[in-house]
Amino acid sequence: MxxxxxxxxxxxxxxxxxIATAFFVFYRWNRPLGPSLELxxxxxxxxxxxxTTAADIAQASVATPALxxxxxxxxxxxxxxxxxxxxxxxxxCGGPKxxxxxxxxxxxxxxxxxxGLADSIHIxxxxxxxxxxxxxxxxxxxxxxxxxxxxxxxxxxxxxxQAYFYGNPGMGYYDGPGEGPGLLARTLDLNVGLxxxxxxxxxxxxxRSMIDVVGGIDVKVExxxxxxxxxxxxxxxxxxxxxxxxxxxGEMAYAxxxxxxxxxxxxxxxxxxxxxxxxxxxxxxxLLPKLPKLVAQFIGSVQTDLSPSEINSLICIxxxxxxxxxxxxxxxxxMFTANNIYDPSRGVYTFVYQVDFExxxxxxxxxxxxxxxxx
Numbered sequence: 001m002x003x004x005x006x007x008x009x010x011x012x013x014x015x016x017x018x019i020a021t022a023f024f025v026f027y028r029w030n031r032p033l034g035p036s037l038e039l040x041x042x043x044x045x046x047x048x049x050x051x052t053t054a055a056d057i058a059q060a061s062v063a064t065p066a067l068x069x070x071x072x073x074x075x076x077x078x079x080x081x082x083x084x085x086x087x088x089x090x091x092x093c094g095g096p097k098x099x100x101x102x103x104x105x106x107x108x109x110x111x112x113x114x115x116g117l118a119d120s121i122h123i124x125x126x127x128x129x130x131x132x133x134x135x136x137x138x139x140x141x142x143x144x145x146x147x148x149x150x151x152x153x154x155x156x157x158x159x160x161x162q163a164y165f166y167g168n169p170g171m172g173y174y175d176g177p178g179e180g181p182g183l184l185a186r187t188l189d190l191n192v193g194l195x196x197x198x199x200x201x202x203x204x205x206x207x208r209s210m211i212d213v214v215g216g217i218d219v220k221v222e223x224x225x226x227x228x229x230x231x232x233x234x235x236x237x238x239x240x241x242x243x244x245x246x247x248x249x250g251e252m253a254y255a256x257x258x259x260x261x262x263x264x265x266x267x268x269x270x271x272x273x274x275x276x277x278x279x280x281x282x283x284x285x286x287l288l289p290k291l292p293k294l295v296a297q298f299i300g301s302v303q304t305d306l307s308p309s310e311i312n313s314l315i316c317i318x319x320x321x322x323x324x325x326x327x328x329x330x331x332x333x334x335m336f337t338a339n340n341i342y343d344p345s346r347g348v349y350t351f352v353y354q355v356d357f358e359x360x361x362x363x364x365x366x367x368x369x370x371x372x373x374x375x
Contacts, residue, residue: 032305037185037199038177088129093316094309095128096197098370102185104164104201105257105271106303113201113303114170118161118184119258120271123194127370131317132325136367137268139331143341143352144191148183149173155345159352163187164201181303191357192364198310201303207257208250210278210298214287216249217277219256225270227259253278264353265333272328279326283319291315329373331363 091097101124108116118140125134140161149166150156152173158166167174167183174183181199188194202210211217225241228234239255248256257274260267282291295311306314336353343350366372 029309030307032307033299034303034305035178035182036305037182037196039185039189039195091128092131092320093128093313095126095313095317097129098125098127099198099310099314100125100196100368101306102181102188102196102199104181104184104199104303105207106164106180106201106203108168108203109205113168113180113203115168116165116180116203118164118180118201119204120268121160121184122271122275123188123196123367125367125370126314126317126321128313128317130325131321132327132370133321134367134370134373135272135326135328136373137271137330138188139264139268139336139353141264141351141353142336143339143354144187146183146187147190148176148186153345158343158345159350160184160187178305179303181305193361194364195368198306199304200306203301204254206298206301208254209301210294211248211250211253213294213297214278214281216247217253217274217281218245218247219253219273219277220245225256225259226261227255229259229261231255248274248277265330268330276328279318288319324375327373327375331360335359 088097103122103124104118105120105122106113106116107119108114121138121140123136123138127133138160140159142160143157144160144163145156146158146163146166147156152166155166155173163186164180164184165171166180167176167178168180174180176182176186178185178199181201185196185199188196219241221241221243224243226239227241228236228239231239238252241256246252253274257271258267259270281287282294287294292312292315295315299311336355339352339354340349341352342348363372
């Protein structure tokens with residue numbers, strides 16, 4: 001009897017330990033890897049009664065008594081029918097219906113994301129049901145209102161990339177959630193009405209290392225590109241990319257992605273070339289089986305509030321999205337006006353882009369609705 005009791009207790013202990021381990025793993029699996037954005041929640045605006053939906057019409061047709069009338073001989077009375085709504089496809093890979101990610105290229109160097117400007121700012125919208133991916137980038141020099149830090153040197157405006165800089169812990173300016181990505185997300189929300197779900201920031205060193213670890217990337221050049229500006233040896237012929245396909249290591253890929261000659265908008269086009277080539281490399285038959293291991297290798301070197309579960313869903317959906325379902329675009333360059341503005345926080349005149357924010361908000365609204373960019 002005593003032996004049976006001991007065995008029973010051992011079974012109970014093992015069961016409890018198993019449950020506790022499973023709970024811990026599940027908790028960690030679904031826990032964000034970094035500080036959450038915690039964007040403020042808005043109260044939905046009531047729909048105007050004039051904007052009648054199909055469901056409203058259907059309900060009204062049931063609630064309203066039918067009119068009685070005598071039909072001419074030979075005609076049969078028919079009850080009007082309302083087409084049933086098209087079923088919404090179920091999201092794939094265990095993901096949500098859609099996810100919008102704020103992707104940041106940080107110029108931080110060996111600081112652990114304590115400082116650093118947002119060198120590039122991309123918004124990625126992934127539809128897990130269709131599936132498709134939409135990418136749009138923002139000019140980093142856009143002059144915007146920056147919330148939540150006005151008590152620090154009177155800063156209430158700045159360039160868009162400075163919102164990330166001011167928000168990171170090393171500055172000590174911002175006490176809200178999400179650190180640099182959090183303040184940048186709030187700045188985009190305030191100025192253009194953009195709502196993001198998650199963020200991912202990668203610094204220059206991690207970006208270069210990632211390119212090197214996957215064996216470099218192949219970029220297709222349609223017109224000659226000179227990326228010698230700012231290099232230690234601008235006469236080196238490797239910095240002149242002729243028409244054709246070029247294999248780039250981490251250093252060269254970074255040089256191309258950050259080349260700002262002749263303008264910020266041209267730089268954004270170079271970024272698209274590099275990111276497209278990187279995606280193609282990561283999803284190649286040679287690297288695809290190694291993708292989870294690569295993510296695990298670099299995930300500790302990025303700044304993100306994605307959870308391991310969400311990362312797994314993103315790896316899964318990335319393999320299912322056809323190339324023709326990836327739409328990447330920029331806001332029309334003619335929307336933006338180049339100007340020089342006095343920045344009181346720095347005490348200097350600085351180059352900025354200004355824009356009609358109402359027009360920009362309208363395009364952002366189309367992006368969030370999944371109707372722009374088009375294929």
